Amino acid sequence: AEQVELKFAYWLPEKGNDWQTVFLPWIAKVTEASGGTLKIRAFTGGTLGRDPAAQLKMLEDGVADIAYPAPPYTPGRFPDSEVAELPGLFKSSVHASTSMWKANEAGLLRGLEEFKVLGIFSSPPFSVHTARPVASVADLKGLKLRSAGAYGIKAVEAVGATAIGMPMTEATEAISRGVVDGMAAHPSILTQVGAAGVAKNHFQVKLGTGAVMLLMKKSRFDALPEAARKALDENSGLALSKAWGEANDGQATKLLEAWKAPGSGHKVVEPTAADLQALDATFAPIQNEWKSGSPKGDEILSLIKSNATN
C-alpha cells in the first residue's frame, strides 16, 4: 500500500521527558505496526507553530496532522476538560490521565466531536514551590504565588495566598527577585523553567493538574489506510494515557527524591493529616462551582473518584 506521511506538531522542546520517553517510542511502535503504511514526521520545538494556543487551529487547517494542544490555552473550547484543573481531586498523573481518557471514552467531554482523540493526559498534581520555607497551610496565607487558569487561581486563593498571573517564562525571574514568593506547579515544570534553583521549598498540597491532548482531525484519520488506522488505535488510548501518566509521575518522584536527599539544599514538606482534611473542605466549593457549570459534571466527578480506588 501507499505510504502516508503524518506531520506531528510538538510545540515543546524535543529534549523534554515526555517527548523522549513517551512520544518517540510511540512513533516507533505506530510506524512499525502500520506495516509501512505510515510515516510520522516530527516537528518539535514549535517549528510548525510556537504558540501553544494555536495548536488546535493548526490541526483544523491542515498545518499539522497530529497535534498536542493543551486545553488551558484555549479557555472555552473544552469546558468539561477543565475538571483537570480542580484542586484536591487527583492523586497522581496516572490517576488524572486515565480518568480523563475514560471520561472521553464515555463521551462526557464536550468539544472533541471533530477530533480523533489519540490520548488525553494530565500532569501530576500541582503543589506549592516557594523561596521561603512553608511548614503548614497556615504559612501559605498572604504569599504571592504565580498561578494560571480560572480554577488554578481559585485554588491558590482558597488557601489564603494571592494569585499572581504572569507568563511562566517570567516566573523564575520574578521569584529570584522577590516579585512573587513562589509558584504553583508540578516538579518537572519547576525544573523546565529553571525555577527549581530559586524555589527550593516544596509544600506538597495537591492542587489541580494541567491537561494536554494528542489529537488528529477525524476526517484525516478516517481517510487513512486500514492498516494505519489499526496501528494508531492499538497503540493509543488508555495505554498511551497511562504511559504518559507513569512517565510524568516517575519524573516527579525522581525529582522529589533528589530534593529530599540530605544536602540537596531543598526542603520537601508533606501537609499534616489535619491540614489535608481542612483542605478537602476548602476545595469542595470550587469543585461544586465547576460541577454546576457542566451538564455531566456529576458523572465526570464520580468517574474520577471511582477511578482513584482501582
Next chain:
Amino acid sequence: MGGIEYFVIGMTVMFALMLLHVPIGFAMMLVGFCGYATLVGFTPAASTLMTSVASNVSSFSLAVVPLFILMGSFASLAGLSDDLYRLAERMIGHRRGGLAQATILGCAVFGAICGSSLATAATFGRVALPEMEKRGYATSLASGTIAAGGTLGALIPPSIILVIYAVMTESFILDLFVAALIPALMAIICQFVAIYITLWRDPSLAPAGRRYSTAERIATAKSALPSIGFLVIILGGMYGGVFTVNEAAAAGAIGAMLLAIARGKLTVHTLRSTLIEAGRNTGMIYLIILGADMLGYFVTITGAPEAFVSFIQTAGYAPIVVITCFVLMYIVLGSIFDTIAAMLITLPFVLPVVESLGYSVIWWGIVTLAVIELGMITPPIGMNVFVLHAVAPHVPMSKIFRGVMPFILTDLVRIVLLVSFPVLALWLLQ
C-alpha cells in the same frame, strides 16, 4: 526539487523584492507565505501566517518594545536628556574634549532608560550638537561623537533589539540585559578612547572650556534631581526586584509622562505628537517582526537550517572560524540593511549553528547587538548618521562619517574582545 532549492529561490526572490522598493517586512512575509504555500499548501500557509500575526501582536513580551519607545519619548520631552547632559557638562566640560565626553556620558545614562539607538542619537543631536558647535568644536568630532554615542542607547540595556532577540530565541530578557552590562561599560570606555585618539592626532578639534564653580555644579545637580530620581526608581526597581522588565517598561512610561506633566512640558500638542510618533515607530517594528516570523516558518520547513548545521559539523571548521564568518556577515548586512531586519532574517539558520557549536545563546545575542550597532554608524547606510543629518541638516553626511571613523575602530576592538572572551558577557550571570 528539494527544500534547499526552495530556500535559495525564496531568498533570491526576497532580496530582489527588497531591491525593488518592497518594504522589508512585506517582502519577508510574502516570500515566507508563498514559499510555505508551495511546499505545504495554501490553507496551511494562510493558517500559519494568521497564527504568527495573532501571537506576535498579542505578545506581552513584545509589548515591551512600544513601552520603551514611549518611556524614551516622554523622558526626552520631560527634559531628562537635557538634565543629564548639563550635569555631565558642568562636571567635565572644562577639559579638552570634555563636551564630547559629557555627550558620551549623557548618552550612556539616557541609554539606561531608552531602548533605541536612533532615539538617543536624535535626542542628543538636539541637545548636545548646538552646545559643542557654540564652543568651537569641529563639526566632524561633534557629530561623530553623537552618532556613535547614540549606539549606547541600544548597547546599554534596556535595548529593543535585545527584547526582540529574547522573544525570538525564547531566552530570558533580564539575562540578556544583565549580560549586556559589562560589554556596555566597555563600549563607554572605547568611545572615550576614540575621543582621546582623535584629539591626540589633532588637538585643535576641541578647545578647552571654562571651569564651573562648585556652587554652579550643585545648582545644576539640584535641578537634575527629579530626572535622577526617576532613573533610580526605574532602574533600581528593575534590577533590584520590585518589578519585572515588562512592568518596569510600563511603570517607566507612566513615570516619564508624570515627570513631563510635573515640569509643565506636556501639552495637548506635545502629547499628540509624542503618541503619534511612538505609534509610527511601533507599527514599523511590528511589520518587520511579522514578516520575519513568517519567513522563519518557511525557512525552517525547507530544512535548510538543519542542512546548514550538518554541513558545518561535517566540514569540521573550527568554531571560531564559523563565528568570525557570522560576525563579518552581520557587519556587511548591517551596512546595507535595517538592523532589526538583518538580525531577524538570519536568526533561523544562524542560531542553530551557534547552539550546535556549543556557544551560549545569551552571549551570541550580545555579540549580535554589538555588531549590528556598529552597522548603525558605518557607511553607506548608517541609520544613526542619517538621523543626525535629519536633525542637523547643515552638517554634511560625509563630515559625520569622517568624525565617526575613530569610533568604528575602537568598536571593532571591542567586538574582537567580545568574540574572544565570552566570559565578558556571561560573568555577571553566574
Next chain:
Amino acid sequence: MILERLERLSDRLARYSALAGLGGLMGIAALVTIDVLGRWLFNSPIRGSADIVTLLLPVVVGAAFPSVITSRGHIAVKFLSRIAGVRGADALEAFGNGIAMAALALIAWLSADHALRLMGSGETTWVLRLPLWPTWVAFCVLLAISTAVQAIVFFRDVANFVSGNRLETSSNMAGH
C-alpha cells in the same frame, strides 16, 4: 482632486488611529503600574489584568499601522531609486506600495476569518472569561483601514508615474 481629498482624509484617519492605539497602550501601562503598586503595597494585584492586556494589545498594534503607511514610513531599501531616475523611482515606489497593499489585504482577510472562527468557538480569556472575538473584529477593521490607506498611497504613486511628477521624498526611520 479626489485623490488629494482622500489623502487628507486618510492622513487624519491614520493620526486618530495612532492616537487611539497609543492611548490604549498608555492605558495598558497604567493598568500594569497600578497592578504592580497594588501587589507591592497592599498584596492585592488586579484580578485578571493580564486578560485586559491580552484583549487590548492587538488593537494597539493594529491601530499603529495606518500612520506608518501615510507617512511613507515603511522600512525599505531605497537604493535603486538613486540610479533609476525620477520616473523609475516612481515606478519602483508604486511597485513596492502595491505589493504592500496586497500583503495587508491578505492579513485583513485572514483576520476576518480568524474573528469569525473565534466567534464560533467561543474562546475566552483565562481569568475573566471575556470573549476573544471582539478584539479580532477590531483588529480586522484596522487592517482593512490600513489596506485602504495603503491603496491611496499606491494610487498616488501611480498618478506620479503617469504624470511624471516628482515624488515627495520619504523618510524611513525606525525606532531603534
